Amino acid sequence: MTASERPAEILLVEDNPGDVELVHEALRSGRVANRISVATDGEEAMAFLNRSAGFEAAPRPDLILLDLNISKKDGFEVLKEVREHPHVSRVPVVILTSSQADCDILNGYKLRANCFISKPVDVDEFLKAIRSTGEFWLLIVKLPTIST
């Protein structure tokens, strides 16, 4: 099955249920069919990616939306581990956070996040941003094929 035939797998690492709702809302009516998995903290995220306890059947994500402000393992650590992961190192990671701090932005790019998005305050802007991001990374961008 090719990536374009099945729905895109998106891993959303976010502890704020509101934002989870909004992301769902944003991607629900987009042009890309997708299935969103949510991890609420860093460890859960890694368990998902590692297909460890409880997540044996976790799909490999096509896009990771990563919030920095998560517990147990913070976003940068997850990012680091993702990039070093044998299987998911090439997955685009989009940092999605409320922080506008330059140092976070810098750090994010340094740790090889694909891009950094500050969550817009306005809800419409937020929905638009998420939708665009999804479309961009899932439709426009060509990714290397990943062996499952």
Next chain:
Amino acid sequence: MPLPIPMRRRPGFSFYREIFGARPQESACGASPESGATPAPAAVAKPLGAPETAADATGKVRTETTLDQFFYASPSPMSIWDLKGRIQRANPSWERVLGFTPAELEGSSLFDFVHPEDRAAAAAEFEQILASGKGSGFECRATCKDGSYRWLLIDATFLKEAQLVYATVHDITKRKTAEEALRHSEARFRSAFDNTLFGMAVVSLDGRFLQVNQNLCQITGFTEQELLQTNFAAMTHPEDVRESLELKRALIEGAVSSGNINKRYLRKNGEEVWACAHVAIVRDSQGKPLHHITLVEDLTGRRLAEESARRSQEWLKFALDAAGIGLCCREAGETRASEQQFRLYGHEPAEKWLTHERWLQSIHPEDRERVETEQRLAAEQAKAYDAQFRVVWPNGSVRWLLCRGKSFREGGTLQRAEVTVDVTARTRAEQALRESQEILQAVLNSIPVRVFWKDRNLTYLGCNAPFARDAGLEKPEDIIGKTDFAMVWREQAESYRAGDRAVIESGVPTLAVDEEQTTPSGARIHLLTSKAPLRNADEVIVGVLGTYFEVTDRKRAEEALRAREQSLSESQLIAHVGSWSWELPMDANACAWTPETYRIFGVSQDTFVPSIDGFQSLIHPDDRAAMQAWIRACLAGEGPPDLEFRVPLRDGEVRYVLGRGQLVRDAENRPVRMTGIAQDITERKRMEKAIQRHAEKLARSNEELERFAYVASHDLQEPLRMVASFTQLLSKKYSGQLDETADRYINFAVDGAKRMQALITDLLAYSRVNSKELDLREIRCETAVLGAMENLKMSIEESGASVYCDPLPALPVDQPQFTLLFQNLLGNAIKFKRTGVSPRIHISAVDIGAQWEFSVQDNGIGIDLRHADRIFQAFQRLHSRAEYPGTGIGLAVCKKVVERHGGKIWVESEVGVGSAFRFTILKSGGSEKA
């Protein structure tokens, strides 16, 4: 005049006559020329007339007889006397002799006319004549009419029969006088003969001694008797005999009348004696040689005398020469002078210098007239003179001479004898003394020191000119006799006098005593007086000598200095700064500390002596190494000027000291000393620490606050976003499905959420402005303006605003913040525009020294300046949200940005006209103030 020699009979053998060849008989005639004609001896009047004539002589007048004629005509005075001596008759010749007429004589007693002294003898003679009947001539003096006396020789005869005495008289006055003279001469001669120092002899023509005197006996050693037996040749040295005889012959022949010969006589004992024989020949009245008179001068004596005289002269000369005294005698145009006399005038002895003209020439021109006049006057008045004058020697040197002499007339000639002595040295000494006295006086009068001296009674004996001036006197002499009570300083008189008395009594001088004195003007001045006892040549204290000088200025200066030192000390005390000075090399420990320095190091001035080691020991052990390094660096002329170190005090307190030092060099750039200060900065340090702690606390607090603000706003964003987002979603999804109220409620919620979001966004922005580090880069400020305008593009277009920007400087600023600054200001200018008026904004900048002053001027609604301060506070709004949107954070942000750049911001405005926002930005480094 007949001389009062007792009358005597003519001597039978007249010594004088024997020598000079006058016979007794002849002399009577020869000696009385007025008796003249008649050589008849004892011319006795023997009248040839009858006795009757004689008897009638008394009463009867002259009968003319031949005898009468003879009587009257006789040139010799004749007279007839009675037995009583009364003059019966006298002839006219009496008048010639005595001046009396016969009439005057006749009737008087003859004795009346006899000199009183001769009367007794005359009376005796008269008696004799009466007795013997014959008158042998006797001599007596008779009175003349004019009162004088004349000698008369009276030859008288007594005629018994007539009882009258007939007398003829001869005026023998002349003869008598001559006799007297002769007798005197005789006497003198005899005297001379006997008493002369010479040997004298009367020698016959054949050489026999006729008469010798005692001296000759002495000279020759023979007695008078022996000499009279011999002749001179026998006594003459054989070798001289011939010469003697020759002389004798010459004398006899008349070739010469006298002569002398130096010859040797042979004494009785055979000794030779040199003598000078002066021989004269005596002739009689016819010129026949009678005998010789020889004067024998014992040359031995003369020789000795000569010798002695010569020696005396030599001694005199020697003495005079030794004494430098010159002798000079002027006599009748001839001048004789001793050798020394010449030398005194600078000449070698030579005749030519003796003239008056030459002498005058030698005298110094200035003294010439005076000296000549003095001498001339002295000569005229035959007085002694004493002149001191200068002479100019041929070699040009000038010397002073003292000349004492006397001019006198002797024998009709003007003679002058004078003694001259060179007093140059003395004169110069006198001059030097005078000069030194003058100098001394001048010194006394010109030194600024006052000098005075008093006697034991403390009465002033004298003073110098400055003293006199102080006392208000015209000249120093005016002080003599006064006491201190009479002076202008009578207030201090007692005190001065007490000091004087102490010195006089103790004999010990007092030096440099501080005293006050009242001046003539009434002011008070300060003196430094020294007094010493005044002693005379015998070392007895006769008074007191004092000197003083005014030290008022010095005292004032001292006081001023003391005051300043005091002031300095106080300042140092107040400032806790002590100064020190260390002479190099330092280990000589020649240093000086001010009192504050001692205090700072916690040591006492009385007990601690500053030294290198002592100083080190006062410092905290941990700081000693640094101190040594600092000293070394200072000595090398380099290194840090300041050093902070600790001084632990005995009570446990640790003092912080700031040391500052400086190397002082001399004119040759060699280091001579280190000077510096030590400041007690304990207080400062404590305060510094406190401030630092405070600042740290503040910073921490600020930091926390900022973090809080940041975190708060950041963390507030999340829930706010939820609220806003879902209420909006709610609104979107369910609009129309709920009633109006629900819609309204939802709108309020959304609105509220949005507002809160705006507030938080602004707060976040504000806190970011605060917390973010300034990234100062020099940019042209126009860039920030342009950036702001870009961000406000929409608003500018919508409002039709025009922005004019003057050339702005390039300044080191944080660009994003600076852009935000302009953005807010421009945004406000556009927002608060006047209705219907397009915003016109003018941006300019002015250089005001260390800063630039920017202006953003608009033509908006303006601001009531009552609110001028409020508007810069966060969230302060002057208008309702309905009128103008905005959170009110804009100007607070501007203020923050400006303040972070070290500037100030304010507004000038007029309601309805516009506003001008001005702010300053530091030119350099724009750093915010701590």
